[in-house]
Amino acid sequence: MALRGISVVELAGLAPGPFCAMVLADFGARVVRVERPGSHYDMSRLGRGKRSLVLDLKQPRGAAVLRRLCAQSDVLLEPFRSGVMEKLQLGPEILQRDNPRLIYARLTGFGQSGSFSRLAGHDINYLALSGVLSKIGRNGENPYAPLNLLADFAGGGLMCVFGIMMALFERTRSGKGQVIDANMVEGTAYLSSFLWKTQKSSLWEAPRGQNMLDGGAPFYTTYRTADGEFMAVGAIEPQFYELLIKGCWGMLQFPSQKFA
Amino acid sequence: MALRGISVVELAGLAPGPFCAMVLADFGARVVRVERPGSHYDMSRLGRGKRSLVLDLKQPRGAAVLRRLCAQSDVLLEPFRSGVMEKLQLGPEILQRDNPRLIYARLTGFGQSGSFSRLAGHDINYLALSGVLSKIGRNGENPYAPLNLLADFAGGGLMCVFGIMMALFERTRSGKGQVIDANMVEGTAYLSSFLWKTQKSSLWEAPRGQNMLDGGAPFYTTYRTADGEFMAVGAIEPQFYELLIKGLGLKSDELPNQMSMGDWPEMKKKFAAVFAKRTKAEWCQIFDGTDACVTPVLTLEEVLHHDHSKERGSFITNEEQNMSPRPAPLLSNTPAVPSFKRDPFVGEHTEEILGEFGFSREEIDQLKSDKIIESNKAGSKFWILYPHSNIQK
Secondary structure, eight states: OTTTTOEEEEEOOSTHHHHHHHHHHHTTOEEEEEEOTTOOSOTTOOOTTEEEEEOOTTSHHHHHHHHHHHHTOSEEEEOOOTTHHHHTTOSHHHHHHHOTTOEEEEEESSOSSSTTTTSOOOHHHHHHHHSGGGGOSOTTSOOOOOTTIIIIIIIIIIHHHHHHHHHHHHHHHHOOOOEEEEEHHHHHHHHTHHHHHTTTSGGGOSOTTSSTTTTOOTTEEEEEOTTSOEEEEEOOSHHHHHHHHHHHHSSOOSOOTTTO | OTTTTOEEEEEOOSTHHHHHHHHHHHTTOEEEEEEOTTOOSOTTOOOTTEEEEEEOTTSHHHHHHHHHHHHTOSEEEEOOOTTHHHHTTOSHHHHHHHOTTOEEEEEESSOSSSTTTTSOOOHHHHHHHHSGGGGOSOTTSOOOOOTTIIIIIIIIIIHHHHHHHHHHHHHHHHOOOOEEEEEHHHHHHHHTHHHHHTTTSGGGOSOTTSSTTTTOOTTEEEEEOTTSOEEEEEOOSHHHHHHHHHHHTOOGGGSOOTTOGGGHHHHHHHHHHHHTTSOHHHHHHHHTTSSSOEEEOOOTTHHHHOHHHHHHTOEEEOTTSOEEEOOSSEESSSOOOOOOSOOOOTTTTHHHHHHHTTOOHHHHHHHHHTTSEEOOTTSHHHHHHOTTOOTTO
């Protein structure tokens, strides 16, 4: 397995962290999920392949237990707001002094610095602050967050996994760990770089919901069927559009795609 | 940089591949983008940090050129439908025989096998086939694809980058490359594992658009402000919800219970009426700095000037004064070093690259005169043909 022999300590949090750690476990890492006393179950249900340990980090002796675990682990994944680990005497300076090879991954909404870094938030807030939410939504409606997939899992969990993999790879050369600031605002924005990069093209010249890729085009959207189900249409290129028209009506009897 | 010394050959395609290769370039890999003759520019505009070579892969001598490049590279990234590379005599068996360390990444919509694997498609189709699209959309409306972000970039490009990184890491132990089947249907589904894992919980018991996370809850959605802008509300936990109610100037005891789903439609109307009374800036005054989980829905422009991203330097400017997100995540010792330069012209570096890979001057000239390669150093050909193009509007 790609990650055999890699040991991960995951400090329990919601969605993004559990997903990140589950992916590492899926590819062979040994993952220990550290939960606080009083936790009932992993609400995100993303515990596949992990083992669970309950530990009270707020007690100095509990923090000391974690230090011992991290001294012998490859990756620590913590989801707390900026400053929390430091307050528990478990910040990167301390843990990486114990273990210079430790990869200290910090997966948060707003990041380790900045005016919002100590505030609470959820996927929709990070998506909103990234700029990306403003582009998503139908014509005439409010912007619409696609569940908690874009910030929690894509710009958050998966982007953090990517960062951890880079640090593991880089460590094979340098022998050293790193601190990763994986935050969902920046992760989601970076994932969506295409939007900024094509801002000046004709792709986004209409208001939200009236462009080709955001629900405006008849050939890039979903349609309801006779039985109340749905079909997805994504026929952008002319040769594919021809086949769409043919499949719908048997012959081309509508004006050309660009002006339809 | 994390990926210094890693060389990548990217066969040009749309969105997912270019994004994957751009991420590798941002973190230090040397990326060569191979474009077909007749290409004008990278429609996805994700050419940061890359060099461009024009090569006709359909000609046997063109395929042979690619073989030589791949023999000396770490990663090949190809976006073609299953079977295309094999037909060009450029499949993994051949290229990995030349170079057993080669990581052969195949980034497609439907994958290398399966009844849909030779069909055309786009993000919305892969999202639809993954099952995920069926969960996204407002009450009473058709499912709605969030632009092309979930399949093209998240389940596609980023998932493929993750696969490539795992293969690079694994190769430090085994000395061997691998073949990666990174397809958007499975990548998007895996990314969204949470949906399957929580299917039996109460999180999704209502029809699409009526659940907590898909637009049903009054405390997890967006609202229009007095100035036609929007605020995002994500106040799930009771203590955050209290702060939301307080900030709205409402009284909890006059409202139904937060989790009373039957009351959500009414509460949404109530909250909407309150939000409509003040401007976005006024709501920010009230909610910024609190734990109410209420944030402005910033536009792509506004985010460049917002305090939080300014303090963090979340956006970078290039030599053309274009701003885009800084690469994520932040690595403390080996941060990304995204190129400051403009994107390459198609074919701008053909000769320079071939020279580096050991092609002699004579070979390069011969390939050029036989139209196996094209060289376009100043981008002049394109500009002569398309002087009014909006490419750099």
